[in-house]
Amino acid sequence: MVDLSKRRLFSRRKVDSSQIRLPWINNLESFADDCTRCGKCIESCETKIIIVGDGGFPTVDFSIDECTFCYQCADICPEPIFKPKHEKPWQAKAQISDQCLAQQNVECRSCGDMCEPMAIQFQLRAGSVALPKIKLNECSGCGACVAVCPTSAILVSNA
Secondary structure (H helix, E strand, O other): OOOHHHHHHHHOOOOOOOOOOOOOEOOHHHHHHHOOOOOHHHHHOOOOOEEEOHHHOEEEOOOOOOOOOOOHHHHHOOOOOEOOOOOOOOOOEEEEOOOOHHHHOOOOOHHHHHOOOOOEEEEEEOOEEEEEEEOOOOOOOOOHHHHHOOOOOEEEEOO
């Protein structure tokens, strides 16, 4: 008989701490050991942004929609891998790359329009379009700005 609990010893990989897993994860380093990949979080996500990721583990895909911080993924999980809801969900923040249309002098404010905490503000420039600036202390990392970006210039990560 094979002891399945020891099989993980052969498949351990370094966890990419910049990748967004799920909100309120207690310990990202032990997530691969603690998550049973049951899929209940995927089924319960109200915006359907939790998908099957690398190794069958749940991960967040902001190209689909945003995280509403509903806590349903944590509530349904049978494993003790989540922090309480009153704690900060994650350290994730949005970053805007040079692919941004405003960087190319094309007017676009779709990310700012979607940002509920108004963490994305636009800095006016003489003779050019306004550039988006992220107030990192106000960014919740919800990802609402990602799916609406026409050039995929926004990334939400823990980095």
